[in-house]
Amino acid sequence: MCPVEGHRFWKDSGKLADGREIIYFDESPALHRAAVPDRRELARLPAEPRPEQEGQFPPAGLRWDALAGEWVIIAAQRQDRTFLPPTEECPLCPSRDGRLTEIPADDYDVVVFENRFPSLRGATEDQRAPAEAVPGGPLETAGVPGRPPTGRCEVVCFTSDHNASFAGLSPHRVRTVLEAWADRTTVLRSIRGIEQVYCFENRGEEIGVTLTHPHGQIYGYPFVTPRTAHTLSQARAYATSRRGNLFDDIVAGERASGTRVVSANEHWTAFVPAAARWPYEVLIFPARRVPSLPDLGEEARQAFCDLYLDVLRRMDALFGMPLPYIAAWHQAPAGDDFAHREFAAHLQVFSIRRAPGKLKYLAGSESGMGVWINDVLPEDAARRLREAR
Amino acid sequence: MCPVEGHRFWKDSGKLADGREIIYFDESPALHRAAVPDRRELARLPAEPRPEQEGQFPPAGLRWDALAGEWVIIAAQRQDRTFLPPTEECPLCPSRDGRLTEIPADDYDVVVFENRFPSLRGATEDQRAPAEAVPGGPLETAGVPGRPPTGRCEVVCFTSDHNASFAGLSPHRVRTVLEAWADRTTVLRSIRGIEQVYCFENRGEEIGVTLTHPHGQIYGYPFVTPRTAHTLSQARAYATSRRGNLFDDIVAGERASGTRVVSANEHWTAFVPAAARWPYEVLIFPARRVPSLPDLGEEARQAFCDLYLDVLRRMDALFGMPLPYIAAWHQAPAGDDFAHREFAAHLQVFSIRRAPGKLKYLAGSESGMGVWINDVLPEDAARRLREAR
Numbered sequence: 001m002c003p004v005e006g007h008r009f010w011k012d013s014g015k016l017a018d019g020r021e022i023i024y025f026d027e028s029p030a031l032h033r034a035a036v037p038d039r040r041e042l043a044r045l046p047a048e049p050r051p052e053q054e055g056q057f058p059p060a061g062l063r064w065d066a067l068a069g070e071w072v073i074i075a076a077q078r079q080d081r082t083f084l085p086p087t088e089e090c091p092l093c094p095s096r097d098g099r100l101t102e103i104p105a106d107d108y109d110v111v112v113f114e115n116r117f118p119s120l121r122g123a124t125e126d127q128r129a130p131a132e133a134v135p136g137g138p139l140e141t142a143g144v145p146g147r148p149p150t151g152r153c154e155v156v157c158f159t160s161d162h163n164a165s166f167a168g169l170s171p172h173r174v175r176t177v178l179e180a181w182a183d184r185t186t187v188l189r190s191i192r193g194i195e196q197v198y199c200f201e202n203r204g205e206e207i208g209v210t211l212t213h214p215h216g217q218i219y220g221y222p223f224v225t226p227r228t229a230h231t232l233s234q235a236r237a238y239a240t241s242r243r244g245n246l247f248d249d250i251v252a253g254e255r256a257s258g259t260r261v262v263s264a265n266e267h268w269t270a271f272v273p274a275a276a277r278w279p280y281e282v283l284i285f286p287a288r289r290v291p292s293l294p295d296l297g298e299e300a301r302q303a304f305c306d307l308y309l310d311v312l313r314r315m316d317a318l319f320g321m322p323l324p325y326i327a328a329w330h331q332a333p334a335g336d337d338f339a340h341r342e343f344a345a346h347l348q349v350f351s352i353r354r355a356p357g358k359l360k361y362l363a364g365s366e367s368g369m370g371v372w373i374n375d376v377l378p379e380d381a382a383r384r385l386r387e388a389r
Numbered sequence: 390m391c392p393v394e395g396h397r398f399w400k401d402s403g404k405l406a407d408g409r410e411i412i413y414f415d416e417s418p419a420l421h422r423a424a425v426p427d428r429r430e431l432a433r434l435p436a437e438p439r440p441e442q443e444g445q446f447p448p449a450g451l452r453w454d455a456l457a458g459e460w461v462i463i464a465a466q467r468q469d470r471t472f473l474p475p476t477e478e479c480p481l482c483p484s485r486d487g488r489l490t491e492i493p494a495d496d497y498d499v500v501v502f503e504n505r506f507p508s509l510r511g512a513t514e515d516q517r518a519p520a521e522a523v524p525g526g527p528l529e530t531a532g533v534p535g536r537p538p539t540g541r542c543e544v545v546c547f548t549s550d551h552n553a554s555f556a557g558l559s560p561h562r563v564r565t566v567l568e569a570w571a572d573r574t575t576v577l578r579s580i581r582g583i584e585q586v587y588c589f590e591n592r593g594e595e596i597g598v599t600l601t602h603p604h605g606q607i608y609g610y611p612f613v614t615p616r617t618a619h620t621l622s623q624a625r626a627y628a629t630s631r632r633g634n635l636f637d638d639i640v641a642g643e644r645a646s647g648t649r650v651v652s653a654n655e656h657w658t659a660f661v662p663a664a665a666r667w668p669y670e671v672l673i674f675p676a677r678r679v680p681s682l683p684d685l686g687e688e689a690r691q692a693f694c695d696l697y698l699d700v701l702r703r704m705d706a707l708f709g710m711p712l713p714y715i716a717a718w719h720q721a722p723a724g725d726d727f728a729h730r731e732f733a734a735h736l737q738v739f740s741i742r743r744a745p746g747k748l749k750y751l752a753g754s755e756s757g758m759g760v761w762i763n764d765v766l767p768e769d770a771a772r773r774l775r776e777a778r
Contacts, residue, residue, distance in 0.1 A: 060766065063664035066635060068616070069623040070759070072664040076766040119754075119762045200753035208750025219754065226759035227457070234458040246455060275452035275461040328757030348757065361597025362751060364589035365508075365608060368717030368737065370459070370615035373508045377449065377465040 006298055007175045009109075011183065016102070018042035020114035021124070024105070025180045027172070033105035040100045062147040062222070070226045073149060075119035085211070087162055091116075092213035094160050103157065110176045111157045112184060112218070120151025123191045123220055150193045152220035156180060162213050165322065166201060167312035169214075171305035177216075178301055181329065182293040184218050189292075189334040194220035196228060196333045199293070204324025206359060207352060216327070224333045231330070235342055247344030251285045260382040263310045267303035270311050272382040277372035279354035280318065280381050282311055284347040291332035291343045311349060317388035318353075325351045395687055396564045398498075400572065405491070407431035409503035410513070413494070414569045416561070422494035429489045451536040451611070459615045462538060464508035474600070476551055480505075481602035483549050492546065499565045500546045501573060501607070509540025512580045512609055539582045541609035545569060551602050554711065555590060556701035558603075560694035566605075567690055570718065571682040573607050578681075578723040583609035585617060585722045588682070593713025595748060596741060605716070613722045620719070624731055636733030640674045649771040652699045656692035659700050661771040666761035668743035669707065669770050671700055673736040680721035680732045700738060706777040707742075714740045 013023040014034035024033045062071045085091070091102045103111055158166055158177055169177070181199040188197045201216035202209050224232075238246035254260055254271040262282055263270040270284045284307070286300045296304075315323045328350075332343035352360045354375055365371045402412040403423035413422045451460045474480070480491045492500055547555055547566055558566070570588040577586045590605035591598050613621075627635035643649055643660040651671055652659040659673045673696070675689045685693075704712045717739075721732035741749045743764055754760045 063767075065662070065664035065666070066623060066627075066639060067620045067662075069619055069626075070761075072666055073754075073760060073762040074664075074766060075762050075764055076769065198754075198758055200757055202752040207752050208748070209752075217753065219758075221758075221760065228758065230458055230759075231456045234455060237458075238455075250455060273454070273456075275454035275463075277454070277461055326753050326756055328753060330757075350756075359597070363591040363596050363598075364606065364715050364717055365462075365587075367715055367739075368589055368719075369585075369587055369608075369610075369617065370619075371462065371610065372459075373462040373464050375464055377463060378452075380465065 007172075007179060007301070009176050009179050014038075014104075016040075016042070016104070016113065018044045018116075020116065022103070022111065022113040023180075023183075024108055025110040025112070025176055025183070027109045027176055031105075033108060036095075036104045036106075038100075038104040061149045064146070068226075071147075071223050073119050075149070077117075087212075090162055090211065090213050092155070092157050092211055092215055093162050102155075103160075108157065108160050109173070110159075110180050112154050112180055115153040115155050115217070118151075118153035120149050120153050120219060120221065122148065122150045123152045123188075123193045123222070147222070150222045152188055152191070152194065152218075154184060154188075154218040154220075156184075156199075156216045156218060158214045158216065164214050165316075166203070166214055166216075166327075167309060167316050169309070171309060174305040174308060175301065178293070178296075178304060181218070182296070185292055185331065186294045188218065188220040191220065193222050195335065196221045196224050197292075197331060198225070199329040199331075201325075201327040203327070204322065206324035207326060209324075224336070228330065228333060232333075232336070232339055232343065236338060239342060245289070245342055245344075247285065247289060247342075247346070251287075251344075259379050262314065262382055262385045263307055265303050265307055267300045268307045270307060272378045272385070274378055276350075276374055276376075276378040276381065278350035278352060279360050279374065279376040280315060280323070280385065281348065281350035281378075282315075282385070284308065284311065284349070285344060286346075289344040291340050292345050293329065293331060295345070308347070311385075314385045314388045315349070315351060318384060319356045321356070323351045323353055325349055396561075396568060396690065398565050398568050403427075403493075405429075405431070405493070405502065407433045407505075409505070411492070411500065411502035412569075412572075413497055414499040414501070414565055414572070416498045416565055420494075422497060425484075425493045425495075427489075427493040450538045453535070457615075460536075460612050462508050464538070466506075476601075479551055479600065479602050481544070481546050481600055481604055482551050491544075492549075497546065497549050498562070499548075499569050501543050501569055504542040504544050504606070507542035509538050509542050509608060509610065511537065511539045512541045512577075512582050512611070536611070539611045541577055541580070541583065541607075543573060543577075543607040543609075545573075545588075545605045545607060547603045547605065553603050554705075555592070555603055555605075555716075556698060556705050558698070560698060563694040563698060564690065567682070567685075567693060570607070571685070574681055574720065575683045577607065577609040580609065582611050584724065585610045585613050586681075586720060587614070588718040588720075590714075590716040592716070593711065595713035596715060598713075613725070617719065617722060621722075621725070621728055621732065625727060628731060634678070634731055634733075636674065636678060636731075636735070640676075640733075648768050651703065651771055651774045652696055654692050654696055656689045657696045659696060661767045661774070663767055665739075665763055665765075665767040665770065667739035667741060668749050668763065668765040669704060669712070669774065670737065670739035670767075671704075671774070673697065673700065673738070674733060675735075678733040680729050681734050682718065682720060684734070697736070700774075703774045703777045704738070704740065707773060708745045710745070712740045712742055714738055 010026040010029050012034035017038040017040045060074050060076050065072050093101050094103050094107050095101050096106050185197045188194050198219045235246045260272040267287050270282050273283050328348045331345050332339035354360050399415040399418050401423035406427040406429045449463050449465050454461050483492050483496050484490050485495050574586045577583050587608045624635045649661040656676050659671050662672050717737045720734050721728035743749050
């Protein structure tokens with residue numbers, strides 16, 4: 001159990017050999033881990049390549065999809081990123097026995113550092129980056145500008161134990177991870193150019209995870225993401241027509257019905273959404289609505305740890321094997337007054353596994369038209385998760 | 390080459406043993422294939438299950454995702470559908486040598502029939518279905534109605550040759566397939582309750598294809614799909630602010646620049662979009678804009694066959710192996726005046742393969758936030774496709 005009186009952690013930050021920032025979140029004081037120098041010889045990341053000619057697209061960056069009305073990130077320099085290295089070459093383990101990894105210290109509790117193969121970059125605390133559009137080349141006449149890929153991509157290691165999983169963490173450690181998420185949300189959203197902070201975990205080779213060491217990621221996007229923009233648009237329309245809060249009414253409806261509730265305590269409700277898109281999908285909302293993680297109160301933070309572990313362990317118990325999943329924290333964008341008043345931060349956990357030998361693929365309907373087809377009845381998914389132990 | 394004077398085909402329709410419709414598109418006259426009875430004993434599809442209690446969600450159907458503002462199809466009855474059967478049990482081969490398949494005839498050119506495991510159903514030419522919402526149960530207070538899964542799912546077999554692929558068809562056969570797509574578009578959009586007709590092909594086990602016999606699908610959706618709604622919204626905004634047509638300007642820009650053009654002739658342009666989401670993605674637009682397939686003129690229909698085959702063969706040549714792909718026809722919704730005037734029907738073909746041993750996965754950014762990250766520079770993708778033969 002988490003200590004009732006609140007959670008203590010010690011934060012310290014340093015620099016890696018190529019100038020990237022590393023931040024330790026320790027559960028004990030005075031470890032001075034950030035003071036350990038990174039002894040690797042790493043070339044500094046090259047500056048973002050520029051277009052060869054005036055008016056051309058930059059080779060990488062943000063591009064405007066004029067047909068969808070959405071930004072797409074072109075990150076061509078990432079093709080060579082580390083891909084499923086053997087355990088003894090894991091870059092997320094601590095540096096020990098002469099082997100130097102991304103984490104210079106010989107141990108850590110929770111550690112965050114800038115991704116070496118980022119799809120967004122350039123937004124740093126000391127180097128504020130402009131977010132304005134640059135001319136887009138041949139398609140400028142069609143309203144298709146390009147932008148530099150301003151933003152930030154961080155990696156969060158949940159434990160130094162290579163063979164652990166999030167579901168196997170102690171509640172105390174989950175709380176430290178939650179504190180790291182909240183801290184990074186506060187820091188990143190204060191950087192000019194970053195409009196939305198997204199904390200998430202990809203777990204499982206089935207969804208393309210290239211490093212098995214338990215870790216998640218944090219993106220600072222230089223725009224409001226399509227998913228969040230659509231949700232805000234729905235919440236605005238609901239506030240206007242029903243004079244209520246969409247999130248509150250959904251959570252109250254699920255608690256009252258109970259059919260799709262998987263796990264709940266005084267401070268949180270975990271339920272399968274009525275219109276679930278994925279075979280197994282759970283939304284986790286705090287009872288007291290807050291726009292983002294830093295706004296969670298002490299009691300809600302405490303109560304989150306056991307509840308989330310309960311949900312993850314049920315997911316792993318479903319098929320008696322580690323379930324591939326994506327865990328996605330939905331938070332309010334930084335500079336949106338309506339969102340700050342009305343958005344409800346929540347965690348969405350979902351899996352593409354629909355049966356022991358079967359995955360859910362996104363094929364023509366989902367990838368072509370944006371229409372999801374779910375083969376598992378949400379009420380059945382909730383019942384199976386309630387029964388899985 | 391297709392015959393210059395226009396394409397002749399013979400259409401004939403019959404019923405399968407369980408009442409589903411089957412339509413033959415033959416390249417020779419007087420084959421009377423539809424008159425061959427289906428000798429299987431198939432139970433009629435059960436009626437759509439109804440909720441056990443008043444006010445509950447129906448066990449399957451359309452559900453409104455109130456957070457995204459989109460319909461999701463719940464199709465729980467499909468979990469047991471045929472999954473990668475051995476060749477000698479393929480249900481899409483003709484019925485021969487005493488083995489009875491979905492196609493009663495002993496041969497066919499192109500054949501369309503209603504899917505035995507449909508995610509949308511009930512919209513038929515003789516049984517017009519209502520499309521209005523039904524009360525949604527516990528979440529009705531949160532504006533989350535359910536609807537019956539009214540619509541139609543059809544299968545299109547491109548050839549009776551089990552081991553062929555679309556890229557290996559003759560131009561003449563491609564033309565017959567195009568005529569079948571256009572015919573089904575005309576027929577399905579005239580059915581009350583169907584708002585958008587979608588012709589597509591999923592190809593490759595990597596994207597979850599469960600039958601390897603060359604075939605595609607046609608969906609009649611009872612709503613305008615999210616992708617099409619977003620595109621129409623962008624086209625409307627463009628028409629208002631620039632007083633031009635978004636599609637025309639994009640195609641003109643690509644033809645003028647040429648950087649991303651993969652293949653072109655007088656009537657069609659195939660190019661990688663500037664903000665491509667997928668490692669290899671090609672959009673194919675006719676030179677003369679039409680809202681949907683039935684509006685294509687004779688010359689455009691003729692010119693499509695060779696161009697599309699050229700694009701598909703380049704895609705298969707990229708990595709020297711059959712490329713998994715989704716081919717998606719974007720068409721104007723049925724009852725939208727603006728779309729009828731301004732939408733440009735186009736074919737989008739894209740692959741999740743980014744290298745011989747690597748697939749593009751939709752992970753946290755794409756599936757959680759709707760932000761696509763593409764590791765392949767669109768200009769490089771276009772160059773490689775131009776060079777692939």
